[in-house]
Amino acid sequence: MxxxxxxxxxxxxxxxxxxxxxxxxxxxxxxxxxxxxxxxxxxxxxxxxxxxxxxxxxxxxxxxxxxxxxxxxxxxxxxxxxxxxxxxxxxxxATCPHVGRIHRIVEEESEKGRHILLIGAGKHPEVLGIASRCKSCTILENPAQAEEWAEKNSQIAVSVVSQTTFNREIFVNCTKILKNACKSINIFDTICNATDERQKEARTLASGSDLVIVIGDQTSSNSRRLYEICLQVCPDTLFVENAKGIPEGYGRGKQAIAIAAGASTPDLIIKEVYDKMTDEMNIQETESFAELLEQTLKTLHTGEKVTGVITQINPTDIHVDLGVKQAGYIPTTELSDDPNYVIADNIHIGDEIEAYVMRVNDQEGTIMLSKKRLDAVKNWEVLEKAVETGEVYDCVITDVNKGGVIANVLGIRVFIPASQTGLPREADLSQMVKTHQKVRITEVTRPRRRVVGSIKAPLMEARREAAAKIWEEIEVGSVYTGTVKSFTSYGAFVDIGGVDGMIHISELSWSRVKHPSDVLKIGQTVEVYVIALDKEKKKISLGYKKAEDNPWTKFESNYNVGDVVPVKIVKFMPFGAFAEVLPGVDGLIHISQIADRRIGKPEEVLTIGETVNAKITDIDSEKKKISLSIRALLDASNTEPEEVEAEENDAE
Structure with missing residues (x-):
């Protein structure tokens, strides 16, 4: 049919x-x-x-x-x-708002000292009106002219605009040439969205039709362009000014007929053409022309929920076809409150999109829309349910507030009290800003637009799950990567993934350590191993110092009795001086072995921090003791060191 x-x-x-x-x-x-x-x-x-x-x-x-x-x-x-x-x-x-916008652009760009390149039909009244508002302007009608101009003027700072109803393909080709040639160029896409939509729709209709009738005045550039587009995809395309231009019997035998009309064609003429073709084809109308017209003329109001199709994506706004005469658009700031929202990942030309009508501007023929406001209404309901279900959401901390931090969840502001951030009391909350967190919604009061969440709750839950797994698998010798949480005078506590273990100060280093902070820092990631555990009391003892770093092992591997070594004096005792052979390994120089004469105190000859040569006279591997002698190097007779072990033991 x-x-x-x-x-x-x-x-x-x-x-x-x-x-x-x-x-x-x-x-x-x-x-x-x-x-x-x-x-x-x-x-x-x-x-x-x-x-x-x-x-x-x-x-x-x-x-x-x-x-x-x-x-x-x-x-x-x-x-x-x-x-x-x-x-x-x-x-x-009554200048078209889209034309008025071009006037403002060229005036502002001209004031900046930029040359205006106007792409359009040179004698068209719109083009002449735009050109008159430029301090310097060149009109380009095709890519050849653009290429010729660019070859001679590539050093000039230019701003490019287009006639609102111009051929987009020509505009795109011209701008490609200019972008490649000009060193300083600003390009403004000023082709009217309604023109784009009209031409796209005409091409689509023509591609699926046996016959196309384009209605418009012969002097109308946008009507002639419609005719050219349709003719490219449907050879049987007729360009008429009114119903009288359609030959009698024209179109009989055709199954699919499309009618398109230029922007200057009144509804009355379109109806006459529609009625004539309906009579010619003897078609029983299922929907009157008046009803079709009413659909395109319907008015939207602020606060309405609408559904449209994305037709254009720009850096500052998204164009949406709402099926009405006014042009719908969504400012990019009204797409989402999520700071991680990426336009290219979420919306595409041809996608259907729901939005909220923010403002209808009858003067400019535009409808401002907001997606994030409509989403917010839906997301309030989602968060209310989340209080009951306990669902956890990924979020980004956006700010610090009195008493806590602010997060963004599904485009809605969520307050997280300091006690629920998971940080210790008195911690600097600003360190959380811009970090990714998991949050559980604990309270929603929609009338007050208040949402409260907790980072601590999902952290504790995850910690409990991790702890249960660790207690199932842990054994002496297990190695873990943990985080230093706190210090005491006797050691450091380390979180090994849900469970805390303690490194005793003696297990931090082979050298003497006065305080754990001499070796570790709060928040530091460390590798530790289990040296003891009590599952009933939930206690874990951890080791940090590595066996391969044991300085006594290094000493025994490199030194023997009789070796002469440089040592540093580190401590005085009544019976002698202790000297560092290696970091972590000290030896005793008995008072009788300090000099080749009798002295009352070691400090009569030595000073703390002094480095002297000494001979290793004895190594007790079991007790890890070393005996040293300076006298042995001074005494020509090389007298054997006196027995001092008993005195050492008494002193200790």
């Missing part, structure tokens, strides 16, 4: 409809109204407007002084505007 499809984006765009409504509102007051050139590119509409007292004048001078003048959707040049004001005319600005 044959089917006729009317493009959803057929007919007036927002800017054109707005211009006509402004003109008609002035004409309805009984006064003559003029437009500086045709209000829109459609002869039928211009004739209709004259019947309502609204007259088009190409020549500014032919407009009476003091008359009411509507500035057309394409805008006018600054010179035309100046002249009209000189004539005392009252201007009603």
């Amino acid at each position: 044959a089917k006729i499809t009317v493009a959803k984006n057929a007919g007036y765009c927002y800017g054109v409809r707005r211009a006509i409504e402004k003109a008609e509102s002035l004409g309805g007051k009984g006064q003559k109204v003029y437009t500086a050139g045709p209000l829109i590119h459609n002869k039928f509409v211009v004739e209709q407007l004259e019947g309502k007292g609204i007259f088009s004048r190409e020549d500014i001078e032919s407009i009476p002084d003091g008359a009411a003048v509507v500035v057309r959707a394409h805008g006018i040049t600054l010179e035309q505007q100046r002249r009209l004001l000189e004539k005392g005319c009252q201007l009603e600005d």
Whole structure:
């Protein structure tokens, strides 16, 4: 069965409809109204407007002084505007908001001393109006012109804009050439989103149709572009200004017919074409044209929940097709409150997206949307349920607040009291900012917009699970990587993954240690081994010093009785002096072996920290004692050292 499809984006765009409504509102007051050139590119509409007292004048001078003048959707040049004001005319600005935005861009960029490159049809009134607002401007109509300009002017700082209804393919090709050649370039994508959508839809419809009818004035550039696009994919494409342009019997035998229309085509003409083709094809309507039109003209309101399709992704906003005349967009700041949200990972062109209507701007024909606000409503419900289920969420700590820290969970602010951060009391909470944590929601009070969470709770749970596993597997000799948690005067406590063990001060180093902090630091990652454990009392003794680092082993491997070695005096006793042979290994120089004469005290000859040569006279491996002699090196007779062991034992 044959089917006729009317493009959803057929007919007036927002800017054109707005211009006509402004003109008609002035004409309805009984006064003559003029437009500086045709209000829109459609002869039928211009004739209709004259019947309502609204007259088009190409020549500014032919407009009476003091008359009411509507500035057309394409805008006018600054010179035309100046002249009209000189004539005392009252201007009603109906310039399309998208064109007005380009005016602002080129004015700002010109003030910065940048040359404006305007890509568009050179004689088009919109292009002329934009160019008049530039201090210096070059109009480029195709890539060849862009390449020629770039070859001669690559050193110039340029800013690039486009006519709103221009061919996007040409615009993209031109900007590629300019980007590769120009050393300083700012590119503004000013092609109207409605134009893009209209052309994309026309191409899609044409590709699935046997016949396409494009409606528009022959002078309308956007209508002609629609015709060219459709003709590329459907050879049987007809370009008409109204229903009279369709030959009798045209389209009979076709199964799929598409109707597209330019932005200056009134709904009345589209309906006439639709009705004629319906009669020609003898099609029974399942949905009236009026109903189709009503769908495209429906108005959205602030606070509504809407669903649309993503059509364009820009650095600052996301364009969304809502199926209405106004252009929907989501500022990137309204996508998510999650600081780790990555646009490229979450949304793509063609995706369906739900959003909340924040503001409808009838002046600019835009609808500002917010995804994060709609998500927030859903996520409040999710977090309320999480209090009951105990679900744990990944989050990032964003700030420190009085009494705790702030996290972001599902786009919602969550307060975590200091006692629930998992840090010791009096710890610096700022160290948690920008860290990734796991949080459990413990309280949700939606009317007060208050959510409280705990990092400590999931940490403790994970710690209990880890501890249970460790107690199942732990045995003497097990090696663990742990974190130093705290110190006492007699040792250090280390978390080995849910269980704390203690390293006695004697197990920290082979050298003498006054305090654990001489060897370790709080928070340090260490490798330890189990030297004893009591599962009933839940006590674990850990070792840190390594057997291979035992200085006595190193001594026995490298030194023998009779060796002469440099030693450092470290301590005096009444019976002699202790000297360091190696770090961690000391020997005794008995008072009788310090000098070749009798002395009363070791300090009569030696000083603490002094390095002297001494001879190893005895090694007691069992008791790990070394006897040293300076006298042996001084006494030519090399008298054997006196027996001092008994005196040493008495002193100890």
